[in-house]
Amino acid sequence: MRRWGGFLVLEGNRQYKRNGNDRVPVLLLWMRYWTDDLLSALMSKLGVIIALSSATLQGMLLPGAGQTAGKKDGADGRAQYKIIIGDNIPVTSRRPFLCTLAAWRDLSGHGPILVAVGNPYEKKPAVTVIELKAGQAIVSATGEEDSRFGASLLAVGDITGDGVTELAIGAPGAEFSRGVVSILDGHDGRELHRWLGSNPGDAYGTALALTDVAGESGSVLPAMVIGAPCFGESHAGYIEVRRLWDGANLGSCQGLPGESFGFCLAVDRTPTSGGADIVVGAPGALNTHDLSEQDGAVYVVDGSTFLSRRRIDGGIGFGWSVCIARSFFTGGAETSCVVVGEVNLNSGKVIVLGGDDYAILRAIPCPDASDTCFNAKFGWKLANVGDCDGDGWDDVLVSAPQADSEESPDCGALTLVSVLKGTVLTQSFGQEPFFQIGWNLCMLPERAGSARKQVAVSGKSAVTTVTIARSE
Secondary structure, three states, rough: OOEEEOOOOOOOOOOOOOOOOOOOOOOHHHHHHHHHHHHHHHHHHHHHOOOHHHHHHHHHHHHOOOOOOOOOOOOOOOOOOEEEEEEEOOOOOOOOOHHHHEEEEEEEOOOOOOEEEOOOOOOOOOEEEEOOOOOEEEEEEOOOOOOOOOEEEOOOEEEOOOOOOEEEEEOOOOOHHHEEEEEEEOOOOOOEEEEOOOOOOOOOOEEEEEEEEEEEEOEEEEEEEEEOOOOOOOEEEEEEEEEEOOOOOEEEEEEEOOOOOEEEEEEOOEEEEEEEOEEEEEEOEEEEOEEEOOOEEEEEEOOOOOOEEEEEEEEEOEEEEEEEEEEEEOOOOOEEEEOOOOOOOOOHHEEEEEEEOOOOEEEEEEEOOOOOOOOOOOOEEEEEOOOOOOOOOOOEEEOOOOOOOOOOOOOOOEEEEEEOOEEEEEEEEEOOOOOOOOOOEEEEEOOOOOEEEEEEEOOOOEEEEEEEEEOO
Protein backbone atom coordinates (compact mmCIF):
# COMPACT_ATOMS: atom_id res chain seq x y z
CA MET A 1 0.00 0.00 0.00
CA ARG A 2 2.87 2.40 -0.63
CA ARG A 3 3.82 4.37 -3.70
CA TRP A 4 7.35 4.39 -5.02
CA GLY A 5 9.13 7.71 -5.27
CA GLY A 6 12.46 7.71 -3.44
CA PHE A 7 15.55 9.73 -4.26
CA LEU A 8 19.18 8.62 -3.90
CA VAL A 9 21.52 10.74 -1.82
CA LEU A 10 25.31 10.48 -1.60
CA GLU A 11 27.75 11.61 1.03
CA GLY A 12 31.18 13.11 1.49
CA ASN A 13 33.23 16.18 2.44
CA ARG A 14 34.38 18.64 -0.21
CA GLN A 15 35.63 22.23 -0.23
CA TYR A 16 35.95 25.10 -2.62
CA LYS A 17 36.75 28.81 -2.53
CA ARG A 18 34.79 31.72 -3.90
CA ASN A 19 35.39 33.18 -7.34
CA GLY A 20 35.01 36.88 -8.03
CA ASN A 21 31.52 37.84 -9.13
CA ASP A 22 31.14 39.13 -12.67
CA ARG A 23 29.15 42.32 -13.11
CA VAL A 24 26.65 42.84 -15.89
CA PRO A 25 26.35 46.19 -17.72
CA VAL A 26 23.29 48.21 -16.66
CA LEU A 27 21.89 48.11 -20.20
CA LEU A 28 21.99 44.32 -20.30
CA LEU A 29 20.35 44.09 -16.88
CA TRP A 30 17.57 46.44 -18.04
CA MET A 31 17.10 44.37 -21.21
CA ARG A 32 16.94 41.16 -19.15
CA TYR A 33 14.32 42.49 -16.72
CA TRP A 34 12.24 44.00 -19.55
CA THR A 35 12.35 40.65 -21.39
CA ASP A 36 11.25 38.76 -18.27
CA ASP A 37 8.38 41.18 -17.65
CA LEU A 38 7.21 40.96 -21.25
CA LEU A 39 7.18 37.16 -21.16
CA SER A 40 5.36 37.18 -17.81
CA ALA A 41 2.71 39.55 -19.18
CA LEU A 42 2.18 37.44 -22.30
CA MET A 43 1.81 34.26 -20.27
CA SER A 44 -0.50 35.73 -17.63
CA LYS A 45 -2.73 37.96 -19.80
CA LEU A 46 -2.97 35.85 -22.93
CA GLY A 47 -2.69 32.45 -21.24
CA VAL A 48 0.05 31.43 -23.65
CA ILE A 49 3.14 29.42 -22.84
CA ILE A 50 5.98 30.32 -25.12
CA ALA A 51 8.28 27.50 -26.20
CA LEU A 52 11.74 28.77 -27.00
CA SER A 53 14.54 26.86 -28.70
CA SER A 54 17.95 26.51 -27.08
CA ALA A 55 19.39 29.23 -29.30
CA THR A 56 16.54 31.63 -28.52
CA LEU A 57 16.87 31.01 -24.79
CA GLN A 58 20.58 31.56 -24.97
CA GLY A 59 20.34 34.75 -27.00
CA MET A 60 17.18 36.31 -25.59
CA LEU A 61 17.13 35.29 -21.94
CA LEU A 62 20.84 34.91 -21.37
CA PRO A 63 22.83 38.04 -22.14
CA GLY A 64 26.09 36.75 -20.65
CA ALA A 65 24.84 33.35 -19.45
CA GLY A 66 24.62 33.07 -15.69
CA GLN A 67 25.73 36.65 -14.95
CA THR A 68 22.30 37.82 -13.84
CA ALA A 69 21.72 34.89 -11.49
CA GLY A 70 21.22 35.95 -7.89
CA LYS A 71 18.36 38.36 -8.57
CA LYS A 72 15.41 37.41 -6.36
CA ASP A 73 11.83 37.64 -7.57
CA GLY A 74 9.73 40.22 -5.79
CA ALA A 75 11.75 43.33 -6.66
CA ASP A 76 9.55 43.86 -9.71
CA GLY A 77 6.24 43.00 -8.04
CA ARG A 78 6.08 39.33 -8.92
CA ALA A 79 5.29 36.53 -6.48
CA GLN A 80 7.75 35.86 -3.68
CA TYR A 81 8.52 32.52 -2.05
CA LYS A 82 9.76 31.33 1.29
CA ILE A 83 11.53 28.24 2.59
CA ILE A 84 10.21 27.23 6.00
CA ILE A 85 12.42 25.00 8.12
CA GLY A 86 10.15 22.70 10.11
CA ASP A 87 10.33 19.88 12.62
CA ASN A 88 13.24 17.51 13.05
CA ILE A 89 12.91 13.85 12.02
CA PRO A 90 14.09 11.59 14.87
CA VAL A 91 17.28 9.74 13.94
CA THR A 92 19.70 7.71 16.02
CA SER A 93 22.88 8.73 14.19
CA ARG A 94 25.59 10.68 15.98
CA ARG A 95 26.36 12.35 12.63
CA PRO A 96 23.01 13.23 11.01
CA PHE A 97 24.72 15.14 8.18
CA LEU A 98 25.91 11.78 6.82
CA CYS A 99 22.38 10.33 6.81
CA THR A 100 20.90 9.32 3.47
CA LEU A 101 17.20 9.65 2.70
CA ALA A 102 14.37 8.18 0.62
CA ALA A 103 10.62 8.80 0.91
CA TRP A 104 7.34 7.35 -0.35
CA ARG A 105 3.63 7.00 0.41
CA ASP A 106 1.29 4.02 0.07
CA LEU A 107 -0.21 3.24 -3.33
CA SER A 108 -3.54 4.88 -2.47
CA GLY A 109 -1.81 8.23 -2.13
CA HIS A 110 -3.64 8.97 1.12
CA GLY A 111 -1.60 7.05 3.69
CA PRO A 112 1.23 8.35 5.86
CA ILE A 113 4.52 9.50 4.37
CA LEU A 114 7.37 7.12 5.15
CA VAL A 115 11.02 8.20 5.23
CA ALA A 116 13.95 5.78 5.15
CA VAL A 117 17.03 7.14 6.91
CA GLY A 118 20.41 5.49 6.35
CA ASN A 119 23.38 5.70 8.71
CA PRO A 120 26.14 4.30 6.45
CA TYR A 121 29.09 5.55 8.52
CA GLU A 122 28.10 4.15 11.89
CA LYS A 123 30.11 1.22 13.22
CA LYS A 124 27.02 -0.90 12.61
CA PRO A 125 25.39 0.79 9.61
CA ALA A 126 21.61 0.65 9.56
CA VAL A 127 18.54 1.86 7.66
CA THR A 128 15.42 2.85 9.62
CA VAL A 129 11.97 3.52 8.16
CA ILE A 130 10.11 6.29 10.01
CA GLU A 131 6.46 7.33 9.78
CA LEU A 132 6.94 11.05 9.25
CA LYS A 133 3.85 12.52 10.96
CA ALA A 134 4.05 10.28 14.02
CA GLY A 135 7.84 10.48 14.18
CA GLN A 136 8.02 6.78 14.99
CA ALA A 137 10.39 4.13 13.64
CA ILE A 138 8.43 1.19 12.25
CA VAL A 139 11.17 -1.10 10.90
CA SER A 140 14.96 -1.20 10.54
CA ALA A 141 17.69 -3.24 8.86
CA THR A 142 21.41 -3.45 9.62
CA GLY A 143 24.43 -4.13 7.46
CA GLU A 144 27.94 -5.45 8.00
CA GLU A 145 30.60 -3.32 9.65
CA ASP A 146 32.36 -0.89 7.28
CA SER A 147 30.03 -1.88 4.42
CA ARG A 148 28.49 1.63 4.20
CA PHE A 149 25.12 -0.12 4.14
CA GLY A 150 22.55 2.58 3.33
CA ALA A 151 24.92 4.88 1.42
CA SER A 152 22.20 5.06 -1.25
CA LEU A 153 18.47 4.43 -0.83
CA LEU A 154 15.66 4.15 -3.35
CA ALA A 155 11.98 3.28 -3.03
CA VAL A 156 11.35 1.07 -6.08
CA GLY A 157 7.62 0.44 -5.96
CA ASP A 158 5.68 -2.78 -5.51
CA ILE A 159 7.55 -5.51 -7.40
CA THR A 160 6.04 -8.50 -5.56
CA GLY A 161 2.38 -7.64 -6.12
CA ASP A 162 1.46 -7.45 -2.43
CA GLY A 163 0.66 -3.72 -2.53
CA VAL A 164 3.70 -2.66 -0.50
CA THR A 165 6.68 -0.64 -1.72
CA GLU A 166 10.09 -2.31 -1.74
CA LEU A 167 13.33 -0.53 -0.77
CA ALA A 168 16.71 -0.75 -2.55
CA ILE A 169 19.79 -0.25 -0.39
CA GLY A 170 23.35 0.31 -1.61
CA ALA A 171 26.39 -0.83 0.43
CA PRO A 172 29.38 0.28 -1.72
CA GLY A 173 31.93 -0.65 0.97
CA ALA A 174 30.85 -4.29 1.28
CA GLU A 175 32.93 -7.23 0.05
CA PHE A 176 36.26 -5.31 0.01
CA SER A 177 34.51 -2.32 -1.57
CA ARG A 178 33.26 -4.48 -4.41
CA GLY A 179 29.86 -3.17 -3.37
CA VAL A 180 26.44 -4.75 -2.88
CA VAL A 181 22.91 -3.66 -3.72
CA SER A 182 19.97 -5.36 -1.97
CA ILE A 183 16.23 -5.03 -2.52
CA LEU A 184 14.23 -5.69 0.62
CA ASP A 185 10.57 -6.70 0.67
CA GLY A 186 8.50 -3.85 2.06
CA HIS A 187 6.18 -6.25 3.86
CA ASP A 188 8.52 -8.54 5.82
CA GLY A 189 12.03 -7.21 5.12
CA ARG A 190 13.34 -10.34 3.42
CA GLU A 191 15.98 -9.91 0.72
CA LEU A 192 14.43 -10.21 -2.75
CA HIS A 193 17.57 -9.50 -4.78
CA ARG A 194 21.28 -9.17 -3.98
CA TRP A 195 23.75 -7.97 -6.62
CA LEU A 196 27.53 -7.57 -6.32
CA GLY A 197 30.02 -5.37 -8.11
CA SER A 198 32.42 -6.93 -10.57
CA ASN A 199 35.72 -6.28 -8.78
CA PRO A 200 37.06 -5.11 -5.40
CA GLY A 201 37.09 -1.31 -5.32
CA ASP A 202 34.14 -0.86 -7.70
CA ALA A 203 32.01 0.85 -5.01
CA TYR A 204 28.97 -0.71 -6.68
CA GLY A 205 25.79 0.84 -5.27
CA THR A 206 27.14 4.35 -4.72
CA ALA A 207 24.19 5.71 -6.71
CA LEU A 208 20.74 4.33 -7.58
CA ALA A 209 17.99 5.56 -9.91
CA LEU A 210 14.72 4.23 -11.34
CA THR A 211 14.28 3.86 -15.10
CA ASP A 212 11.96 2.16 -17.61
CA VAL A 213 12.81 -0.59 -20.10
CA ALA A 214 10.82 -2.07 -22.97
CA GLY A 215 8.97 -5.30 -22.30
CA GLU A 216 7.01 -7.62 -24.55
CA SER A 217 4.22 -6.31 -26.81
CA GLY A 218 5.24 -2.70 -26.25
CA SER A 219 4.92 -2.84 -22.46
CA VAL A 220 7.16 -0.78 -20.18
CA LEU A 221 8.83 -2.41 -17.19
CA PRO A 222 10.53 -0.77 -14.19
CA ALA A 223 14.27 -1.19 -13.84
CA MET A 224 17.05 0.23 -11.70
CA VAL A 225 20.31 1.91 -12.67
CA ILE A 226 23.25 1.22 -10.35
CA GLY A 227 26.37 3.39 -10.25
CA ALA A 228 29.83 1.92 -9.57
CA PRO A 229 32.30 4.85 -9.83
CA CYS A 230 35.46 2.79 -9.09
CA PHE A 231 37.15 5.58 -7.14
CA GLY A 232 40.80 5.86 -8.13
CA GLU A 233 43.01 6.83 -11.05
CA SER A 234 43.42 3.49 -12.80
CA HIS A 235 39.93 2.02 -12.93
CA ALA A 236 36.93 2.90 -15.07
CA GLY A 237 33.57 3.35 -13.39
CA TYR A 238 30.42 1.87 -14.87
CA ILE A 239 26.66 1.72 -14.56
CA GLU A 240 24.54 -1.40 -14.67
CA VAL A 241 20.80 -1.71 -15.41
CA ARG A 242 18.79 -4.40 -13.62
CA ARG A 243 15.17 -5.36 -14.30
CA LEU A 244 13.32 -5.24 -10.99
CA TRP A 245 10.86 -8.09 -11.20
CA ASP A 246 13.42 -10.82 -11.91
CA GLY A 247 16.77 -9.09 -11.30
CA ALA A 248 18.05 -9.71 -14.84
CA ASN A 249 21.17 -7.77 -15.88
CA LEU A 250 20.03 -5.86 -18.98
CA GLY A 251 23.31 -4.16 -19.83
CA SER A 252 25.99 -1.75 -18.72
CA CYS A 253 28.00 1.27 -19.84
CA GLN A 254 31.54 2.22 -18.86
CA GLY A 255 33.31 5.56 -18.52
CA LEU A 256 37.00 6.43 -18.64
CA PRO A 257 39.56 5.52 -15.95
CA GLY A 258 39.87 8.00 -13.13
CA GLU A 259 36.73 10.08 -13.75
CA SER A 260 34.37 8.44 -11.18
CA PHE A 261 31.78 7.61 -13.84
CA GLY A 262 28.59 6.60 -12.00
CA PHE A 263 29.06 8.93 -9.01
CA CYS A 264 25.51 10.28 -9.42
CA LEU A 265 22.52 9.46 -11.65
CA ALA A 266 19.32 10.91 -13.06
CA VAL A 267 16.83 9.54 -15.58
CA ASP A 268 15.09 11.58 -18.29
CA ARG A 269 11.72 10.03 -19.17
CA THR A 270 10.45 12.80 -21.46
CA PRO A 271 9.20 11.74 -24.91
CA THR A 272 11.55 14.16 -26.66
CA SER A 273 14.52 12.22 -25.31
CA GLY A 274 13.46 9.20 -27.39
CA GLY A 275 13.00 7.06 -24.30
CA ALA A 276 14.34 6.90 -20.77
CA ASP A 277 17.83 8.34 -21.16
CA ILE A 278 20.24 7.91 -18.27
CA VAL A 279 22.29 10.92 -17.16
CA VAL A 280 25.55 9.94 -15.45
CA GLY A 281 27.80 12.23 -13.43
CA ALA A 282 31.59 11.76 -13.67
CA PRO A 283 33.10 14.57 -11.54
CA GLY A 284 36.71 13.35 -11.72
CA ALA A 285 38.93 11.28 -9.45
CA LEU A 286 38.63 12.09 -5.76
CA ASN A 287 41.71 12.82 -3.67
CA THR A 288 42.43 11.77 -0.08
CA HIS A 289 40.04 14.48 1.18
CA ASP A 290 37.23 13.22 -1.08
CA LEU A 291 37.57 16.25 -3.31
CA SER A 292 37.57 16.39 -7.07
CA GLU A 293 40.62 18.11 -8.55
CA GLN A 294 39.99 17.22 -12.18
CA ASP A 295 37.69 18.43 -14.90
CA GLY A 296 34.46 16.50 -14.76
CA ALA A 297 31.89 15.37 -17.31
CA VAL A 298 28.27 14.34 -17.70
CA TYR A 299 27.24 11.50 -20.00
CA VAL A 300 23.87 10.91 -21.60
CA VAL A 301 23.37 7.15 -22.05
CA ASP A 302 20.69 5.67 -24.30
CA GLY A 303 18.24 3.86 -22.05
CA SER A 304 17.54 1.16 -24.65
CA THR A 305 21.00 0.27 -25.95
CA PHE A 306 22.98 1.46 -22.90
CA LEU A 307 25.47 3.14 -25.23
CA SER A 308 26.74 6.63 -24.51
CA ARG A 309 25.04 9.13 -26.82
CA ARG A 310 26.84 12.25 -25.70
CA ARG A 311 29.54 13.43 -23.30
CA ILE A 312 29.48 17.01 -22.00
CA ASP A 313 32.74 18.24 -20.48
CA GLY A 314 32.96 20.86 -17.76
CA GLY A 315 35.25 22.35 -15.18
CA ILE A 316 36.68 20.84 -12.01
CA GLY A 317 33.97 18.91 -10.17
CA PHE A 318 31.44 19.22 -12.99
CA GLY A 319 29.00 16.33 -12.65
CA TRP A 320 28.98 16.30 -8.84
CA SER A 321 25.18 16.27 -8.80
CA VAL A 322 22.54 15.94 -11.53
CA CYS A 323 18.78 16.18 -11.89
CA ILE A 324 16.19 16.59 -14.65
CA ALA A 325 13.90 19.62 -15.03
CA ARG A 326 10.86 19.41 -17.31
CA SER A 327 8.39 21.73 -19.03
CA PHE A 328 4.88 21.08 -20.35
CA PHE A 329 3.88 23.27 -23.26
CA THR A 330 0.54 23.96 -24.92
CA GLY A 331 -0.87 20.84 -26.57
CA GLY A 332 0.79 18.48 -24.10
CA ALA A 333 4.28 18.56 -25.64
CA GLU A 334 7.02 18.05 -23.09
CA THR A 335 10.68 18.95 -23.11
CA SER A 336 13.44 18.74 -20.55
CA CYS A 337 16.89 19.94 -19.59
CA VAL A 338 19.70 18.56 -17.44
CA VAL A 339 20.73 20.48 -14.31
CA VAL A 340 24.30 19.83 -13.15
CA GLY A 341 26.16 20.81 -10.00
CA GLU A 342 29.82 21.78 -10.30
CA VAL A 343 31.50 21.67 -6.88
CA ASN A 344 35.25 22.08 -6.36
CA LEU A 345 37.98 23.85 -4.40
CA ASN A 346 37.60 27.17 -6.17
CA SER A 347 33.91 27.74 -6.86
CA GLY A 348 30.47 26.23 -7.02
CA LYS A 349 27.69 26.71 -9.54
CA VAL A 350 24.74 25.07 -11.19
CA ILE A 351 24.73 24.63 -14.96
CA VAL A 352 21.65 24.06 -17.13
CA LEU A 353 22.09 21.95 -20.30
CA GLY A 354 19.45 21.73 -23.02
CA GLY A 355 18.63 21.12 -26.66
CA ASP A 356 19.55 18.15 -28.81
CA ASP A 357 23.25 18.89 -28.31
CA TYR A 358 22.95 19.53 -24.55
CA ALA A 359 24.45 22.99 -24.93
CA ILE A 360 25.00 25.18 -21.86
CA LEU A 361 21.89 27.36 -21.59
CA ARG A 362 22.92 29.15 -18.42
CA ALA A 363 25.23 28.97 -15.42
CA ILE A 364 23.87 29.95 -12.00
CA PRO A 365 26.59 30.93 -9.51
CA CYS A 366 26.20 31.01 -5.76
CA PRO A 367 24.05 34.02 -4.77
CA ASP A 368 26.28 36.83 -3.52
CA ALA A 369 23.81 38.81 -1.44
CA SER A 370 25.09 37.58 1.93
CA ASP A 371 28.68 36.61 1.14
CA THR A 372 27.67 32.97 1.35
CA CYS A 373 29.87 31.56 -1.39
CA PHE A 374 33.27 31.08 0.21
CA ASN A 375 33.62 27.36 0.96
CA ALA A 376 29.82 27.02 0.68
CA LYS A 377 29.70 23.96 -1.61
CA PHE A 378 26.89 25.50 -3.65
CA GLY A 379 25.48 22.79 -5.93
CA TRP A 380 26.25 19.95 -3.52
CA LYS A 381 22.77 18.45 -3.89
CA LEU A 382 19.93 19.20 -6.30
CA ALA A 383 16.22 18.39 -5.95
CA ASN A 384 13.50 18.94 -8.56
CA VAL A 385 10.65 20.54 -6.59
CA GLY A 386 8.22 21.09 -9.48
CA ASP A 387 7.02 24.36 -10.97
CA CYS A 388 6.87 26.75 -8.00
CA ASP A 389 6.76 30.06 -9.89
CA GLY A 390 4.24 29.11 -12.59
CA ASP A 391 6.54 29.69 -15.57
CA GLY A 392 5.91 26.20 -16.99
CA TRP A 393 9.30 24.79 -15.95
CA ASP A 394 10.29 22.73 -12.94
CA ASP A 395 12.35 24.66 -10.40
CA VAL A 396 15.31 23.22 -8.50
CA LEU A 397 16.34 23.40 -4.85
CA VAL A 398 20.13 23.75 -4.52
CA SER A 399 22.03 23.06 -1.31
CA ALA A 400 25.19 24.75 -0.04
CA PRO A 401 25.82 22.97 3.29
CA GLN A 402 28.74 25.13 4.42
CA ALA A 403 27.40 28.55 3.48
CA ASP A 404 27.62 31.40 6.00
CA SER A 405 24.80 33.81 6.71
CA GLU A 406 25.38 37.34 8.01
CA GLU A 407 24.63 36.12 11.54
CA SER A 408 25.76 32.48 11.59
CA PRO A 409 28.90 30.80 10.26
CA ASP A 410 28.66 27.41 8.60
CA CYS A 411 24.88 27.26 8.96
CA GLY A 412 24.30 26.09 5.38
CA ALA A 413 21.83 27.40 2.81
CA LEU A 414 19.02 26.18 0.58
CA THR A 415 18.40 28.17 -2.61
CA LEU A 416 15.37 27.82 -4.87
CA VAL A 417 16.32 28.69 -8.46
CA SER A 418 14.30 29.15 -11.62
CA VAL A 419 15.66 26.85 -14.32
CA LEU A 420 14.02 28.92 -17.08
CA LYS A 421 15.27 32.34 -15.98
CA GLY A 422 18.38 31.41 -14.03
CA THR A 423 17.26 33.59 -11.13
CA VAL A 424 17.02 33.00 -7.40
CA LEU A 425 13.43 32.71 -6.21
CA THR A 426 14.34 32.55 -2.52
CA GLN A 427 17.07 31.45 -0.14
CA SER A 428 17.02 30.24 3.46
CA PHE A 429 19.81 29.50 5.95
CA GLY A 430 20.24 26.92 8.69
CA GLN A 431 18.68 27.59 12.07
CA GLU A 432 21.90 28.02 14.01
CA PRO A 433 25.69 28.31 13.59
CA PHE A 434 27.31 25.13 12.23
CA PHE A 435 23.93 23.54 11.45
CA GLN A 436 25.18 22.88 7.89
CA ILE A 437 21.78 22.29 6.36
CA GLY A 438 21.73 20.64 2.96
CA TRP A 439 24.16 17.72 3.03
CA ASN A 440 21.38 15.55 1.63
CA LEU A 441 17.99 16.31 0.04
CA CYS A 442 14.94 14.12 -0.56
CA MET A 443 11.65 15.30 -2.08
CA LEU A 444 8.63 14.18 -0.04
CA PRO A 445 5.40 12.98 -1.71
CA GLU A 446 2.96 15.83 -2.28
CA ARG A 447 -0.13 16.12 -0.14
CA ALA A 448 -3.43 16.05 -2.04
CA GLY A 449 -4.73 19.55 -2.78
CA SER A 450 -1.65 21.29 -1.37
CA ALA A 451 0.47 23.67 -3.43
CA ARG A 452 3.30 23.46 -0.93
CA LYS A 453 6.39 21.37 -1.59
CA GLN A 454 8.12 19.48 1.18
CA VAL A 455 11.70 18.22 1.29
CA ALA A 456 13.57 16.17 3.88
CA VAL A 457 17.01 17.69 4.50
CA SER A 458 19.94 16.54 6.61
CA GLY A 459 22.18 18.88 8.56
CA LYS A 460 25.07 18.42 10.94
CA SER A 461 22.90 18.09 14.03
CA ALA A 462 19.52 16.93 12.70
CA VAL A 463 17.41 15.69 9.81
CA THR A 464 14.58 18.14 9.28
CA THR A 465 11.63 18.88 6.99
CA VAL A 466 11.55 21.97 4.81
CA THR A 467 8.46 23.52 3.17
CA ILE A 468 8.53 25.70 0.05
CA ALA A 469 5.52 28.03 -0.21
CA ARG A 470 4.43 31.37 -1.63
CA SER A 471 4.76 34.30 0.72
CA GLU A 472 1.41 35.60 1.94
